Amino acid sequence: MWANIGSMETTRSGRPRLTEQRRPGTTAREEILDAAGELFTTRGYASTSTRAIAEAVGIRQASLYHYFKTKDELLSALLHQTVTPTLTFLADLQQADPSPEQCLHTLAAFDGAQLLTSRWNLGALYLMPELREARLATFWTERERLRLAYLDLSRIILGATGVADDAADLPFRLVESLVNMWSRTPQPDRARLAGHVADACLRVLGVTDDLPALRAGTLHHLGRNDPARVGRL
Amino acid sequence: MWANIGSMETTRSGRPRLTEQRRPGTTAREEILDAAGELFTTRGYASTSTRAIAEAVGIRQASLYHYFKTKDELLSALLHQTVTPTLTFLADLQQADPSPEQCLHTLAAFDGAQLLTSRWNLGALYLMPELREARLATFWTERERLRLAYLDLSRIILGATGVADDAADLPFRLVESLVNMWSRTPQPDRARLAGHVADACLRVLGVTDDLPALRAGTLHHLGRNDPARVGRL
Numbered sequence: 001m002w003a004n005i006g007s008m009e010t011t012r013s014g015r016p017r018l019t020e021q022r023r024p025g026t027t028a029r030e031e032i033l034d035a036a037g038e039l040f041t042t043r044g045y046a047s048t049s050t051r052a053i054a055e056a057v058g059i060r061q062a063s064l065y066h067y068f069k070t071k072d073e074l075l076s077a078l079l080h081q082t083v084t085p086t087l088t089f090l091a092d093l094q095q096a097d098p099s100p101e102q103c104l105h106t107l108a109a110f111d112g113a114q115l116l117t118s119r120w121n122l123g124a125l126y127l128m129p130e131l132r133e134a135r136l137a138t139f140w141t142e143r144e145r146l147r148l149a150y151l152d153l154s155r156i157i158l159g160a161t162g163v164a165d166d167a168a169d170l171p172f173r174l175v176e177s178l179v180n181m182w183s184r185t186p187q188p189d190r191a192r193l194a195g196h197v198a199d200a201c202l203r204v205l206g207v208t209d210d211l212p213a214l215r216a217g218t219l220h221h222l223g224r225n226d227p228a229r230v231g232r233l
Numbered sequence: 234m235w236a237n238i239g240s241m242e243t244t245r246s247g248r249p250r251l252t253e254q255r256r257p258g259t260t261a262r263e264e265i266l267d268a269a270g271e272l273f274t275t276r277g278y279a280s281t282s283t284r285a286i287a288e289a290v291g292i293r294q295a296s297l298y299h300y301f302k303t304k305d306e307l308l309s310a311l312l313h314q315t316v317t318p319t320l321t322f323l324a325d326l327q328q329a330d331p332s333p334e335q336c337l338h339t340l341a342a343f344d345g346a347q348l349l350t351s352r353w354n355l356g357a358l359y360l361m362p363e364l365r366e367a368r369l370a371t372f373w374t375e376r377e378r379l380r381l382a383y384l385d386l387s388r389i390i391l392g393a394t395g396v397a398d399d400a401a402d403l404p405f406r407l408v409e410s411l412v413n414m415w416s417r418t419p420q421p422d423r424a425r426l427a428g429h430v431a432d433a434c435l436r437v438l439g440v441t442d443d444l445p446a447l448r449a450g451t452l453h454h455l456g457r458n459d460p461a462r463v464g465r466l
């Protein structure tokens with residue numbers, strides 16, 4: 001796979017790749033994103049140059065610009081990785097017409113596992129002041145779509161349990177808080193923690209009795225989409 | 234009050250204050266912290282100079298250094314504001330020997346109200362990569378003390394309800410997630426939201442029946458410590 005990218009770059013810049021592949025990813029684009037994810041989350045966005053990212057991948061800065069024209073574009077692509085797979089999963093899940101409780105539980109378990117099992121804690125970028133200035137409109141639109149999907153499900157459930165509507169945003173926030181637990185949770189425990197957070201999303205809305213059945217349903221739905229996940233929750 | 238500070242500065246630096254007071258606070262130290270809180274949370278820590286903070290207060294940089302020798306010292310003082318009052322409140326609360334459920338509910342309501350009603354969203358600073366390099370050992374030690382206090386209470390409650398121990402860190406994380414809800418919650422609704430998050434802390438641990446009594450107990454405990462809070466939850 002890499003051979004193709006390498007020859008493409010040679011054609012464009014007249015220079016071959018500087019070093020052997022250093023990063024996971026099946027394309028140069030993925031390698032660049034991995035390096036940017038590491039540097040943005042460990043050194044900060046303002047302190048990271050595109051030159052430093054290119055060096056961390058082992059390519060020239062000119063080659064990086066072939067994939068991402070600006071640092072904002074790179075940041076935007078990384079942030080989309082934290083939301084787009086979950087929105088795609090949700091659209092697929094809704095085809096199966098689950099109950100609101102089941103839909104929220106399965107959504108939270110998938111979303112939480114996405115956040116917790118990524119190589120870098122990309123969700124930690126959400127609160128960076130620099131994000132307000134970066135051109136990230138499409139990311140914020142997608143993230144708001146996801147938040148509203150949680151909110152719609154939560155409100156239906158609150159209507160049935162009678163818990164105050166002020167709790168409606170808490171399931172989304174509980175999943176988001178996994179960003180703060182990321183560094184403290186050992187890798188093998190992360191998918192299991194996502195399952196417990198899914199339970200907690202229902203509990204804060206006043207659902208208590210149906211949790212074992214909801215968990216079984218979530219394993220079923222996740223298994224249909226990604227068999228590798230079943231054993232991990 | 235300001236007159237005293239002004240004359241002290243005149244004595245030390247030989248220069249009077251440049252402008253009228255621009256910031257809330259009864260001391261110059263509080264005004265400086267307010268300006269730093271605004272600039273760190275809106276522009277970022279790395280992008281804010283001590284010169285910019287001094288300008289935002291209307292004092293000279295040399296006067297600022299009289300109160301805070303480094304930018305790290307300023308950041309540390311701001312972060313302590315998010316934890317120290319809650320630890321003081323908890324020590325006082327424990328004197329009244331409340332049940333673990335009551336103690337957790339009241340702690341979460343106080344802590345949440347502290348985070349939500351501050352003028353700047355200081356909790357948003359927690360995830361900044363720059364924080365790892367700043368000299369903030371005493372802040373992290375205090376914050377870990379607070380987290381462990383939540384954890385101890387949560388574990389006792391989980392022992393009674395039979396919910397899995399994986400949920401033990403969620404009450405602390407729920408309160409922390411108010412940082413993400415800060416900008417979206419109108420000021421008048423913030424203290425009420427803190428009360429609902431306190432309920433949610435108990436719900437995620439499997440407590441459902443005693444919430445009205447716990448809420449009444451929390452109003453009692455908060456009222457004893459700060460009568461102004463009672464009407465706001």
